[in-house]
Amino acid sequence: MILRLQSSDMSESVLRIEGVTKRFGSVTAVDALSLEIAQREFFALLGPSGSGKTTLLRIVAGLEAPDAGSVFINGTDVTELPPYSRNIGMVFQNFLLFPHKRVGENIVFPLRMHNVAQAKQKERLGWVVELLHLEGLEDRYPHQLSGGQQQRVALARGLISNPALLLLDEPLANLDRELRKEMEVEVRRYQLELGIPFIYVTHNQEEALTMSDRIAVMNSGRFEQVAEKHEVYTHPNSRFVAGFVGHSNRMRGALESIADGVGSLAWNGMSIRVPVPPGAGAGQSVEYFIKCEKMQLAGAGTAAPEGAFYNVIEGVVRDVIFKGAAADYLVTVGNGVELSVSDAGTDLSFAASDPVRLVWSIEAGSCYLAEDG
Amino acid sequence: MTGKRRLKEHTRFLLMALPGALFIFVFLLLPILSIIVFSFWRTEVYELYADWNLDNYRVLLTEPTYMIFLWRSFTTAVVVAFTCLVFGWPIAYFIARYGGRYRLLMILALAAPFFTGIILRVSALQGIMGPVGAFNMVLMTFGMQPIEIIMFSRVATGIGLVYLYMPFMVTAIYLSLLNFDFELLEVAKINGARPWRAFIEITWPLNWMGTAIGLILVFVPSMAASVTPIFLGGPNGASFGSVLGKQFGETGTWAFGSAMGVILFAVSSLVIYLVWLSVDLQRSGFTGKEA
Numbered sequence: 001m002i003l004r005l006q007s008s009d010m011s012e013s014v015l016r017i018e019g020v021t022k023r024f025g026s027v028t029a030v031d032a033l034s035l036e037i038a039q040r041e042f043f044a045l046l047g048p049s050g051s052g053k054t055t056l057l058r059i060v061a062g063l064e065a066p067d068a069g070s071v072f073i074n075g076t077d078v079t080e081l082p083p084y085s086r087n088i089g090m091v092f093q094n095f096l097l098f099p100h101k102r103v104g105e106n107i108v109f110p111l112r113m114h115n116v117a118q119a120k121q122k123e124r125l126g127w128v129v130e131l132l133h134l135e136g137l138e139d140r141y142p143h144q145l146s147g148g149q150q151q152r153v154a155l156a157r158g159l160i161s162n163p164a165l166l167l168l169d170e171p172l173a174n175l176d177r178e179l180r181k182e183m184e185v186e187v188r189r190y191q192l193e194l195g196i197p198f199i200y201v202t203h204n205q206e207e208a209l210t211m212s213d214r215i216a217v218m219n220s221g222r223f224e225q226v227a228e229k230h231e232v233y234t235h236p237n238s239r240f241v242a243g244f245v246g247h248s249n250r251m252r253g254a255l256e257s258i259a260d261g262v263g264s265l266a267w268n269g270m271s272i273r274v275p276v277p278p279g280a281g282a283g284q285s286v287e288y289f290i291k292c293e294k295m296q297l298a299g300a301g302t303a304a305p306e307g308a309f310y311n312v313i314e315g316v317v318r319d320v321i322f323k324g325a326a327a328d329y330l331v332t333v334g335n336g337v338e339l340s341v342s343d344a345g346t347d348l349s350f351a352a353s354d355p356v357r358l359v360w361s362i363e364a365g366s367c368y369l370a371e372d373g
Numbered sequence: 374m375t376g377k378r379r380l381k382e383h384t385r386f387l388l389m390a391l392p393g394a395l396f397i398f399v400f401l402l403l404p405i406l407s408i409i410v411f412s413f414w415r416t417e418v419y420e421l422y423a424d425w426n427l428d429n430y431r432v433l434l435t436e437p438t439y440m441i442f443l444w445r446s447f448t449t450a451v452v453v454a455f456t457c458l459v460f461g462w463p464i465a466y467f468i469a470r471y472g473g474r475y476r477l478l479m480i481l482a483l484a485a486p487f488f489t490g491i492i493l494r495v496s497a498l499q500g501i502m503g504p505v506g507a508f509n510m511v512l513m514t515f516g517m518q519p520i521e522i523i524m525f526s527r528v529a530t531g532i533g534l535v536y537l538y539m540p541f542m543v544t545a546i547y548l549s550l551l552n553f554d555f556e557l558l559e560v561a562k563i564n565g566a567r568p569w570r571a572f573i574e575i576t577w578p579l580n581w582m583g584t585a586i587g588l589i590l591v592f593v594p595s596m597a598a599s600v601t602p603i604f605l606g607g608p609n610g611a612s613f614g615s616v617l618g619k620q621f622g623e624t625g626t627w628a629f630g631s632a633m634g635v636i637l638f639a640v641s642s643l644v645i646y647l648v649w650l651s652v653d654l655q656r657s658g659f660t661g662k663e664a
Contacts, residue, residue, distance in 0.1 A: 063559050083562040090563045096556055099658035100578050113565030
């Protein structure tokens with residue numbers, strides 16, 4: 001697959017990888033990937049475990065040597081350079097602080113390794129401690145800190161030496177939910193403040209969506225889609241992305257007929273109107289994804305929008321899952337299948353066993369040729 | 374209820390600890406206590422007499438011969454321990470890092486020499502290093518001079534001790550490395566440390582406790598060695614341990630031998646204490662928490 005990336009000025013890209021491939025035995029972990037990341041960009045590598053995102057990050061870091069391809073940082077080919085000559089920072093999921101060194105010693109470690117003068121070390125330490133709110137913790141040992149504090153120290157260590165870019169490998173995965181939410185905002189703030197690119201590996205789509213500018217969705221060592229996060233969310237370009245990003249209902253079936261670019265999908269005894277994927281013809285098997293929050297609930301019998309660009313189906317509420325800021329309605333439709341509808345309104349207009357009508361614009365969803373098998 | 378439960382746990386703990394504690398008391402503490410007592414007694418014609426005196430210690434500390442033996446054993450043990458350290462580290466590191474699923478097998482292979490007795494093993498070394506041993510026979514067959522330094526010398530004793538106690542050193546370091554997170558080395562590299570620097574900054578301090586235990590495990594028996602110096606050391610290689618052994622055998626001067634034992638015990642304890650001083654628990658990465 002050849003990717004057309006957004007045009008970016010060559011001199012502007014901090015990281016450029018070209019045709020990078022890495023195999024482990026018979027498994028191709030990273031498959032001929034190319035990518036450019038610009039200054040000031042927060043870039044997320046999103047994918048399920050085993051999709052190759054961590055391997056790609058490790059290749060950029062120099063911890064793994066690619067079998068083919070090149071890595072450039074600020075225009076210099078660093079493919080053959082060891083990690084300690086690449087001027088990058090990295091933050092790991094399990095923090096990996098040096099347990100025998102105090103917080104302050106952990107943080108200035110990169111400066112010591114680069115033989116930075118003592119006075120300068122102190123100055124930088126003061127700066128980064130203030131940035132990350134670590135005042136007063138300098139003399140503690142890592143095991144005396146909370147998880148969140150440890151991750152801050154890891155970030156401080158990654159940032160102190162002014163790296164060209166910062167790599168983050170699921171840095172928040174080991175933190176509890178509340179703290180993670182807080183840190184997501186914080187990490188984004190540091191990135192904006194420092195103006196260097198962050199490359200953030202995660203399997204958590206919410207994290208990727210919250211923090212990043214652009215997202216690369218990875219699957220089996222390849223990029224499925226590389227785009228602005230809004231684009232990835234609203235216009236997934238593949239079945240995989242549509243299924244992986246956001247919460248969608250999926251409907252799979254044969255295209256019965258096609259008229260004016262609108263197809264009719266036979267699904268559980270119903271006819272669902274769908275946009276026709278390129279290259280699809282009548283009779284072919286397709287899969288349609290519609291995000292839960294894109295469907296609207298209306299009372300049975302209320303006036304529904306007319307027209308060929310809407311789907312309107314009848315159903316019965318089976319259960320309501322109230323989540324505070326939103327509510328999920330599980331609605332039984334057709335011959336007993338269930339659809340999930342997410343409603344930001346918290347007035348709980350419908351209760352279990354209420355007859356309802358589901359309405360959505362066909363363009364709100366996306367449709368792809370189903371893979372055989 | 375809690376009180377009863379605690380009592381039960383207490384009892385259970387005692388039941389578990391008791392057999393071991395009893396064994397140690399009977400077979401370790403009692404003998405040590407008895408040699409301390411005997412060292413203040415007197416032997417005459419293979420009989421112990423309980424008249425308390427300090428003569429044994431006076432002789433030991435004033436007669437230069439014994440101090441020379443003690444010094445000789447001490448220096449040999451120090452050199453042996455550090456030789457084992459230098460050779461043991463790479464072996465342990467290799468097994469822990471690259472041994473994969475064969476790690477256990479490799480560690481077991483280290484113990485292979487223990488499958489036979491110490492005398493047999495030391496005699497085998499004699500067969501290799503002695504004047505008519507494998508090395509020198511080959512050299513002489515080709516008209517070359519034999520390597521005298523390995524024939525009945527302190528060097529030969531040293532080689533023998535290194536061979537005997539290397540497995541202890543490797544095992545101690547290996548066990549320490551098993552709990553070492555090698556990912557920390559990647560972190561060090563990312564943060565600018567070259568491999569050698571990363572070793573000094575991270576690997577060494579985090580495994581110093583295991584290494585120190587290895588040093589002690591090699592030092593203590595090397596210091597007390599008696600058989601190895603007798604077989605490999607030659608006539609001038611007598612060690613403190615071998616002279617000590619004689620007191621309980623040929624000469625039958627048990628009280629004097631006990632005093633030598635007490636001195637040996639004291640020196641070893643002192644060395645262990647000094648090594649322990651070098652371990653800073655905070656700096657060892659030991660947190661007291663489950664890993």
